Amino acid sequence: MNKNGSTYQIYVEILKRELVPAMGCTEPIAIAYCAAKAREALGTVPDRLVVTASGNIIKNVKSVVVPNTDGRRGIEAAAAIGVVAGDAHAALEVIAHVTAADKARLAGYLDTATITVEAAVSEHVLDIIVSASKGDDTAEVQIVNEHTNIVKITRNGKILFQKEIAATVDTGKPDYECMTIEDIYDFAMTCDLEDVRAILDRQIAYNTAIADEGLKNDYGANIGKTLLKAFGNDIHIRARARAAAGSDARMNGCELPVIINSGSGNQGMTVSLPVIEYAKEVGATKEQLYRALLLANLVTLHEKEGIGRLSAYCGAVSAGAGAGAGIAWLCGGDYQAVIHTIVNALAITSGIVCDGAKASCAAKISAAVDAGIMGFEMYRNGQQFYGGDGLVLKGVENTIRNISRLGRIGMKETDKEIIDMMIGK
Template sequence: MVLDFKKYQTYVQILKEELVPATGCTEPIALSYCASKARDILQVKPKRCLVEVSGNIIKNVKSVVVPNTNGLKGIEAAVAAGIVAGDANKALEVIANIKDEEIFKIKEYLSNHFIEVKPLESEHILDIKITLYGDDEYVLVRIVDQHTNIVLIEKNNKILFSKEDKKYNDNIVTNRHELNIADIYEFSKKVEITDIKEIIKRQIDYNSAIAREGLDKNYGANIGSVLLKTGNDVVTRAKALAAAGSDARMSGCELPVVINSGSGNQGMTVSLPIIEYARELDVSDDGLYRALVLANLIAIHQKTGIGRLSAYCGAVSAGCAAGCGIAYLYGGDYKCIAHTIVNSLAITSGIICDGAKSSCAAKIAASVDAGILGYQMYLEGQEFKDGDGIVVKGVENTIKNVARLGKIGMKETDKEIIKIMTDC
């Protein structure tokens, strides 16, 4: 199979667009970014604020710590951080450089200014509208579908910027629907390392650093540390590192992460197990880069059909992709990769997403374990076959079934999860 130049460039561009750094869980950070952008346009610190958000934003912000706020959680904290100290020019690193004195100002702002939060009925799973009010003026900024995708800026009844509905994703240049496993495998073998080295090396450096942080200190439920107490083999270490990164990130660690499919947890899940296996096997940098290219694109391919947010846990897609990257390190061919995907998806596709919080680390460990088991099954000549539940013949068909499950089948599950979380 030969990749034409256009598809080659598309795959490189997808990696550039998706593998970007973010400080903090991306849903609260999207709120901080939106609020910071609105404040810049209002040009004064607002006296009150209306925050309208879709259910999945409520779900994913409720229980996670906002970085650089000394442990604050929730929508109001994320918005206040953006208003008081955010730098919108830094996108998903909008509150990465908050100073100590600004943390006090964030708490002071929360105490002295009214921030109203309302659920937003929307056809978009990711939808944020923030309106900031001064004495006699206001600014509204809206983000849809992607965490930094501003589609509307309005000031005092005047539209300053707008995108038509069909152009909501104009900032995402490339078409993810061109991805397929056969071409991803071929691209991973043929890609010029110089085209992807900077992107992938940053992922290795950033995600490895936060994993070490998660193991060294007390974060969340310390899933990474718990796993390492059960053994020190490479499988356990691979799961522990990915979990430890999530332990730290969900508890407000200020270190940045290189994300995948809009998620830091998915970015760590897809990369850290492969990095650890590469160390174990003494794989060259070139081999590690190619395995990570493969895994990142496989994760993105799976999430394209599901969407950024869902009741379907994104760690499942990333853990499956990590299993494929590990298989690649061992010399796995296209057939091996395809079977690893189908096997691992058959194991863990029922894991729900009930928001960002400490238990994400445990779900990550289970998903990585399924990815590795899917590969080990292939080595033993074992497989889940056409007709076994949602598994059907052909890896692309099984991926489509999982996307259907996550995007359509779990819609009502998503609503019920949000009801449960907001009724507590």
């Protein structure tokens, strides 16, 4: 691919925009960020908070441990730590530098402040409004569509900042719709690695560190450890275990950051850690690892673009297929191997639903990585799923479009039912 061409530059910008650090599950972190911004706009620590959130935000915050809160879970904890100790200018690392003194103040704040949680009546899947008050003063901040995408800030009814919600997804955003698997493969194979080295080095370092932490200590259901104990140390198991261990740690309060993909730390770990483990196994060079990660990350982003950031469709499915693509190439596969791996993997795990961020995400990640590996093993053993096998259509882009339609449109009612069940309706 021509380095000076617009498509090449779009891919580089997408990677810079997407592969960024986040400390903690991105939905509670988005609430903490919104609350920190509301405190900043108010000009003091509020004693009353109202958090109005869309169903998918409620779903993904309800059961996950918020880092730096001494094991607390849920929306109230996320909003409170954002108010008490959040860095309003640190985006998804808003609570990355909380001190012991901050944690001590958190308990007192939760005891004295009034925090109310309400369900948003919104057409947006990702919608958060934090209203903060003290005395007669009020401030309100709204985030829509993406986890740090602030669309409105007010103080005492006066608008301090506002932009049209309809335009928010386009503001400063590269043209994701130009992506195709064919172009992604071309870019990954020809990219000047100096353009992406720092991005990928950070992904390798951060995500490896949290996987190590998950395997070393006790987090959640310890899916990563269980895989190794029950099934041994084969590369297929290690690839699944490393990704699962990262999620074990992250879903259960680990205070290490991860590099996300498609707005999700779980997806960022799923797409990268198995590829890193396979690179060690096959003795890949650093350049080969970089190119495999480029392929895996961009395949995942392409798959997720049609589904959306949040839905009833488990994001690990897309990331597992992306990891499978990277693994296929590392193991000597060509473009044909990559596209068949993607289709096979999506066919295997196309029915996994997202019922919120929590400990069991690690097990779903393991299943999605297994599907990615199985998709490649099918191909190199002369097996594949054909057009007409369930959601599979002839052509990788057609299959991706079907999966996108399933996640974005077909599972809308499923999403509503999941949310209703989770909040006890």
